[in-house]
Amino acid sequence: MTGQKVRWGILATGGMAARFTADLVDLPDAEVVAVASRTEASAKAFAERFGIPRAYGGWETLARDEDVDVVYVATPHSAHRTAAGLCLEAGRNVLCEKPFTLNAREAAELVALAREKDVFLMEAMWMYCNPLVRRLKKLVEDGAIGEVRSLQADFGLAGPFPPAHRLRDPAQGGGALLDLGVYP
Known part of the structure; x- marks a missing residue:
């Protein structure tokens, strides 16, 4: 790590956002600096719960917040394309909860936008980053357990x-x- 804290924005205030934020605030190299919701009241309650300094009653304000390095998008699934796209357009890096989008067309649009803006974009599938899962994948690829012929x-x-x-x-x-x- 660089020793520099990554400043996070949380877009949405539901159950997944709360679980993610509860873990994020315990990381020494992370700082949650802002939260946004569709309503200011929800954003303020979430901010108070997790000690977040700024609460916005709209997604656009969070997307434009220059103090945010990366936005975790935890909106309802049907809003992922819109929410992530708004953040990418504003030049924010995005970690978007799964499902990334509702279809391949929306996913391709977000990937193209991230490339155009030269920002990071990732689906929040923790299993891809889990050291045990990564090691097991490597063992299978190396043939350590033989040829995989079936999986249930x-x-x-x-x-x-x-x-x-x-x-x-x-x-x-x-x-x-x-x-x-x-x-x-």
Whole structure:
């Protein structure tokens, strides 16, 4: 590490944003400097909970905040393209919660925008960065366990969830493909 703190902005104030921020504030090389929500009241409550100095009642203000090095986007899935795009347009680096976008076209748009603006963009899939997962992947690639011919994975979640719930509604990025299916 460079010894310099990375200054984070948090875009959204829901459950995932809270879990991410709770861990982020404990890192010695990270500083959460701003949070934004659709409402100022929600942003202020979140800021107070985590000791964040600035709270914005709109995404645009966070995107333009020059003191923010990287923005963690934790909006509802259907807003990832808009929220991440707004931050990239403003020259902010972005870590976007999964699913990155709702479709390949939106993902390609964000990647092109990040390249155009020369900023960092990544989907927040922690498993890609997990040392154990990376080591296991390398062992498989090296043939340490022999030829992989079959793989079976299961993942379950207690329900039931009504059809309009964000975990089930494809319009909100729900369903096995966009939300929970990535885990196995």
